[in-house]
Amino acid sequence: MRKLRALWMRVVRARNRQDEIDIEIESHVAMHTEDGVRAGLNPEEARRQALVRLGGAEQTRQAWRERNTLPWLESLLRDVRYALRGFGRNPIFAVTVITTLALGIGATTAVFSVVDRILFRSLPYAHADRLVSVGLTAPIVPQEFMLGGSYYDWQDHQQPFAALTSETGVNECDLTEHNPARLSCANVEANFLPTLGISPVLGRNFLPEEDRPNGPKVALISYGLWLSHYHRDAGILNQQIDIDTHLVRVIGVLPRDFEMPALEKADVVLPEALDEAAERKEAPDTVMYAFARLKPGITPEQAAEELKPVFDYSLSLAPPRFRSEVHLRVRSIRDRQMQDVRLVAWVLLGAAFAVLLIACANVASLLLTRAVAREHELAVRAALGATRRTLMRQALTESFLLAVFGAAAGFAVAEGLLRIFVGVAPASLPLLTKAQLDLRILLFTAGLGLLCGLVFGLAAALHRPRALALSARATGTSGRAWLRRCMVVS
Numbered sequence: 108m109r110k111l112r113a114l115w116m117r118v119v120r121a122r123n124r125q126d127e128i129d130i131e132i133e134s135h136v137a138m139h140t141e142d143g144v145r146a147g148l149n150p151e152e153a154r155r156q157a158l159v160r161l162g163g164a165e166q167t168r169q170a171w172r173e174r175n176t177l178p179w180l181e182s183l184l185r186d187v188r189y190a191l192r193g194f195g196r197n198p199i200f201a202v203t204v205i206t207t208l209a210l211g212i213g214a215t216t217a218v219f220s221v222v223d224r225i226l227f228r229s230l231p232y233a234h235a236d237r238l239v240s241v242g243l244t245a246p247i248v249p250q251e252f253m254l255g256g257s258y259y260d261w262q263d264h265q266q267p268f269a270a271l272t273s274e275t276g277v278n279e280c281d282l283t284e285h286n287p288a289r290l291s292c293a294n295v296e297a298n299f300l301p302t303l304g305i306s307p308v309l310g311r312n313f314l315p316e317e318d319r320p321n322g323p324k325v326a327l328i329s330y331g332l333w334l335s336h337y338h339r340d341a342g343i344l345n346q347q348i349d350i351d352t353h354l355v356r357v358i359g360v361l362p363r364d365f366e367m368p369a370l371e372k373a374d375v376v377l378p379e380a381l382d383e384a385a386e387r388k389e390a391p392d393t394v395m396y397a398f399a400r401l402k403p404g405i406t407p408e409q410a411a412e413e414l415k416p417v418f419d420y421s422l423s424l425a426p427p428r429f430r431s432e433v434h435l436r437v438r439s440i441r442d443r444q445m446q447d448v449r450l451v452a453w454v455l456l457g458a459a460f461a462v463l464l465i466a467c468a469n470v471a472s473l474l475l476t477r478a479v480a481r482e483h484e485l486a487v488r489a490a491l492g493a494t495r496r497t498l499m500r501q502a503l504t505e506s507f508l509l510a511v512f513g514a515a516a517g518f519a520v521a522e523g524l525l526r527i528f529v530g531v532a533p534a535s536l537p538l539l540t541k542a543q544l545d546l547r548i549l550l551f552t553a554g555l556g557l558l559c560g561l562v563f564g565l566a567a568a569l570h571r572p573r574a575l576a577l578s579a580r581a582t583g584t585s586g587r588a589w590l591r592r593c594m595v596v597s
Contacts, residue, residue: 186504193505200477201509204470208513208559211466213520216552218459220525221542222452225445228547231364232440233304237401239410240368240443241271243421244434250369250443251436255386255393257421264417267410268399272302275379275395277371283349286336292350293373294380300327302400303368309333310344310359318378326355327376330363350375368398368440398440411437463559471563474506478567499568506564507557514556518549 136157143153194201232238241261242251253261253273262271273296280292297318300306307327317325326348328337337343347354355377367373386393401410418435425433445452522544529542 182500183504186501187508189501190505190508194508197477200473201512204473204509205512205516207466207470207473208510208556209516209520211463212514212517212552212555212559213524215459215463215555216517216521216544216548217524217528218455219551220521220544220548221528222456223548223551224541225448225452226456230440231305231362231366234400235304235440237269237403238303238368238440239399239401239407239437240440241268241397241399241410241414241437243418244436245429246432250396251438253395253397255381255395257424258395258397259383259387260421261397261414261417265399265414267402267405267413269402270298270302271397271399272296272299273379273395273397274299274367275381275393277367277369277373280351280375282336282375283352288336290332290350290374291372292375292377293367293371294377296379299376299398302398304400305362305365307359308362309341310357312359313378318380320380320382322378322380324353324355325358325378326350327359327361328357329361329365329374329376332374333360350377368443369396370444407437407439411435463555467559467563470509470559471565471567474502474563474567478502502568503560503564506567507560510556510560510564513559514552517556518544518552521548521552 136154139157140150140153143156144150146153148156229235230238240251242253243257244251258273265271275294277291277293280290282288282290295313297313297315300312306312308330310327313325313327317323328343328348333339333343343357343360345356345358347356355375361376365373381393399410401407405413414435414437422430422433525542525544
């Protein structure tokens with residue numbers, strides 16, 4: 108920020124100094140002109156010789172600018188002012204282009220904000236690439252699962268995992284106190300958070316002795332619950348809250364971005380508190396969902412191969428008629444969360460970019476049409492000394508300005524479209540409710556706008572005015588061209 112301010116002050120001082128230089132040059136010209144008139148020359152010839160004597164006023168100014176200013180910045184500001192004046196003379200064109208870009212960029216930004224969390228954004232776990240879901244699959248159960256008896260046998264005999272943990276699902280529960288609320292409660296094993304690589308932002312994790320049937324009644328609460336019900340009061344630690352008429356002591360607060368591996372909402376996390384001996388022997392049918400952290404260098408496929416012996420043993424305990432329908436599955440957490448949604452997300456993103464490409468093609472057509480209409484103007488500028496590089500720079504400046512305005516309007520369009528997406532999309536689409544236009548999406552929109560400016564600006568920048576255009580006065584757009592612009596927007 109300080110560097111930008113210093114740069115701007117340098118430009119302002121240079122412009123003020125340039126005004127002084129102009130006054131000084133003009134005074135010298137006037138003085139030498141008067142000398143020439145007194146010597147018997149007419150005023151025009153006297154002024155011409157005065158300019159020659161000074162080496163040319165414009166050359167003198169240019170030499171001073173190159174020594175004391177930033178020529179590239181001066182040229183840029185001059186091109187921007189020229190472009191804005193051009194848009195002011197033809198506001199219908201500018202509005203048409205900006206509207207077209209706003210729709211294309213807005214739609215693409217809104218779609219990207221949805222698919223970003225599905226395809227690109229990292230999961231909120233430490234070393235998420237080593238986290239897997241592991242269990243059995245059966246025709247009537249959509250997700251892999253484990254039964255209590257099998258889970259503890261697997262925990263004893265597995266080799267590919269650095270840690271194996273479980274949860275028994277998320278259920279509705281009630282906060283029954285002075286400010287009651289319907290919540291979601293999850294039951295997890297004591298090593299659940301460490302396996303995922305998550306630490307509470309306040310307080311601590313469960314202790315092994317708390318994960319027992321008769322252990323202390325403790326709980327972790329979500330950041331959202333801490334914020335909404337307890338106003339981020341650090342004094343909530345070790346306080347008792349009433350969950351389903353049972354008093355539990357709060358020992359910690361989960362991170363703001365915490366989410367269960369199955370993407371279920373959990374306001375309160377409690378220990379499983381299962382009796383391991385009973386699960387192994389008397390009640391082996393408790394359904395559990397297992398998650399593991401792979402050892403370094405182990406892939407999910409290798410882990411599945413190493414688990415084959417313990418899987419075969421568990422399969423031998425099942426009724427014979429079910430054995431052919433039960434299979435082993437080890438897959439990444441992201442694959443479990445997204446399942447078949449990834450393909451839909453890629454198709455949706457591809458369609459959005461196709462719409463953006465059409466918008467850029469239409470804008471390029473409009474700019475090319477405008478370049479043809481301005482051919483006389485460009486030819487005159489070229490005849491007066493404007494170089495090919497100068498004309499291309501001016502065309503690109505105009506296209507980038509339009510892209511910036513289009514991106515800004517597109518960001519506003521994206522916000523409205525995102526609300527529509529959230530309202531009409533199926534609830535089964537994962538992470539949709541968490542889609543938002545944050546700084547990451549803002550940077551994406553800005554980059555998209557600059558890319559669009561380059562893509563459609565090249566068409567106008569590469570257009571060369573014909574020498575024949577000098578003989579014509581001004582070429583204007585016809586009614587047919589105006590109709591085409593309306594069709595482009597539609």
